[in-house]
Amino acid sequence: ETNRKGSFQNADYSQEDSPSIFGNISFDRKLQENDMGRPPQEWLRYDYYNESCPFAEQIIRSTVRELYELRPDVAPALLRLAFHDCFVEGCDASVLLDATDVMESEKDCLPNESLKGYDVIDIIKSELEESCPGVVSCADIIVLAARESVLLAGGPFYPLYTGRKDSTVSFFEEATYELPSPHDHLSKTIESFATRGFDERETVSLLGAHSTGTIHCKFFHNRLYNFSGTDGPDPSLDTEFLEQLRSKCNRSHAMPAPSPAPPLSSPSPSSALRILPNSTLVQDPGMKMDYEGPRKSFGVLYYRSLLQGKGLLFVDQQLTSGEETETWVRAYASDVTLFQRDFGLTMIKLSDLGVRTSPMGQVRLNCRKVN
Numbered sequence: 001e002t003n004r005k006g007s008f009q010n011a012d013y014s015q016e017d018s019p020s021i022f023g024n025i026s027f028d029r030k031l032q033e034n035d036m037g038r039p040p041q042e043w044l045r046y047d048y049y050n051e052s053c054p055f056a057e058q059i060i061r062s063t064v065r066e067l068y069e070l071r072p073d074v075a076p077a078l079l080r081l082a083f084h085d086c087f088v089e090g091c092d093a094s095v096l097l098d099a100t101d102v103m104e105s106e107k108d109c110l111p112n113e114s115l116k117g118y119d120v121i122d123i124i125k126s127e128l129e130e131s132c133p134g135v136v137s138c139a140d141i142i143v144l145a146a147r148e149s150v151l152l153a154g155g156p157f158y159p160l161y162t163g164r165k166d167s168t169v170s171f172f173e174e175a176t177y178e179l180p181s182p183h184d185h186l187s188k189t190i191e192s193f194a195t196r197g198f199d200e201r202e203t204v205s206l207l208g209a210h211s212t213g214t215i216h217c218k219f220f221h222n223r224l225y226n227f228s229g230t231d232g233p234d235p236s237l238d239t240e241f242l243e244q245l246r247s248k249c250n251r252s253h254a255m256p257a258p259s260p261a262p263p264l265s266s267p268s269p270s271s272a273l274r275i276l277p278n279s280t281l282v283q284d285p286g287m288k289m290d291y292e293g294p295r296k297s298f299g300v301l302y303y304r305s306l307l308q309g310k311g312l313l314f315v316d317q318q319l320t321s322g323e324e325t326e327t328w329v330r331a332y333a334s335d336v337t338l339f340q341r342d343f344g345l346t347m348i349k350l351s352d353l354g355v356r357t358s359p360m361g362q363v364r365l366n367c368r369k370v371n
């Protein structure tokens, strides 16, 4: 364990002054192709804003960190936001567009109903607009803010290309039908990730993101009281854990959606300091996933809990039901370094999905609206 901890390279890395766990690894990003059948590196570059906005990545980093100090739930919210953006038609900030008279918004589809962090992105964007107006895309902000969030949650640093452009449309239908459900069986999850180029190992590692954040009762309530119409619990749930969950989530937590996320900021944020404290009472308490304090637990405890029948979502617990996926659950449960490396690589891949460049995209001035 000591040795493992010794080589457990994580959260203290910053891009400038530290080697990352990727330092010695050669990974072939040529294999990752975007929608246009061309590899992302033909469109994107490391340090794309080097000349146009040299402090862009630093501004994103420091703003996320400032907000995190006030509200640690900012980190999981931003990580989930990146997943929901990138998984639907690529990383193009389409998830941030508000509805208009002629366009429905991804924000309003069912799988996104408890998505948060839009106002955090607004704050970061306004900081960037002050320094370099009209330069940094909302799509880059999302993936870079998610990277910072992973670090804050105790995960690895991973290098990211930049230069993504923002979409001019929101994909309500696609988000409604293509975002995975917490009630999905393994085969559906595997298929859904495979469509986007992730194999089983990569899928298992990405779900390690569920090491952090909060899962509201409504997403696993059926497993506690009425699993598949049996009027009883999911037999794959550990019994002690079942009681623990039932004490947090009573029968009445089944139907109502979680209360709308409390605003993280004032309506027109211009500075990180305008953030409000976390004061709104959430009716559905949910379960915190930072098992033993975020920095220690990212990854490994999530997989260990799956091996003990203590996965919160059905979709999580399903990872132990397939031969190959279970092998990776076991591997990650016992090898922190392997998990951190794999998670970083799959986050890179996720962040490069369906990248847009001009003329198919733009740099939005306000992340909520098309220019």
Ligand code: HEM
Residues within 6 Å of the ligand: 073, 075, 076, 077, 079, 080, 083, 114, 115, 116, 180, 181, 182, 183, 189, 206, 207, 209, 210, 212, 213, 214, 215, 216, 217, 219, 258, 286, 313, 315
């Ligand atoms: C089969 C795939 C997945 C499903 C069905 C799924 C579903 C969910 C659900 C239902 C929640 C609870 C939301 C709530 O209670 O408000 C959640 C939370 C979360 N998910 Fe996933 N998820 C999946 C994959 C991922 C991936 C790939 C990532 C990131 C790489 C991710 C990151 C997160 C995070 C960080 C949270 C906590 C959010 C917070 O506390 O604000 N998820 N997910």
